[in-house]
Amino acid sequence: MRVALFITCVNDTLYPRTGQAVVTLLERLGVEVDFPPEQSCCGQPQFNTGYRHDTEPLLRRYATAFRGYDYIVTPSGSCAAMVRDNYPRMGARAAAEGRGQELADLAATAAPRTFELTEFLTDVLKVTDVGAYYPHTVTYHPTCHGLRMLGLGDGPRTLLAAVEGLDLVELPGAEECCGFGGTFAVKNAAVSAAMGADKARNIVSTGAEAVCTVDNSCQMHIGGTLARQGSAVRPVHIAEILASTEGDVW
16 A cells, blocks of 8 residues: 655645654554655645636646555645545536546546545544544544535544543534635635634633644634633644654643
């Protein structure tokens, strides 16, 4: 099994520990992980802002960088959804515009092999107990792309529930958006901030020490809101929890 790590822009720039956690976790499970240096942005910001044609070179780059791997694993539900859901749409649109099948063919080779981390664990490796230890009270926010586009369902919760020492508490209004939405937070700052405040209030009400998600972009928005409110709740990516063992220190 050849597995490649797609780290994403946000993690590469702001949260490198998440990528390190993914590698630590997968290698502990016996998976050999490679990191193709040719990878770059998947094109989600450009596509979501309406620049479809400008996104097409990034589709080509993605398909080329990850050619030959059995699976492409990413610690980002939103970027996985971009590849799996929007790449085929881009290919179909290009073909409908009379520009040939190239993009559609590239999307068809890349999209089915791309998995968000937790679904790779539960659906491909068929594991739910990854041998993690995290002695803290945690609440889980299911991000919109993971919930609505990837259909992750209870997979992340199942993985968290199996972590030794972890007390998983339910989040009120869990399925409500946190308000980030990428460029939405820039274009609609007031609405985004209000949604973030609602999410933060619900998180604090759980009494949890930490809140985790499968997307560091949403985690960034939630964490920033909590910090501005003076909350001690710690934002943490699920990969870091699943990679933790008894010898690790918070």
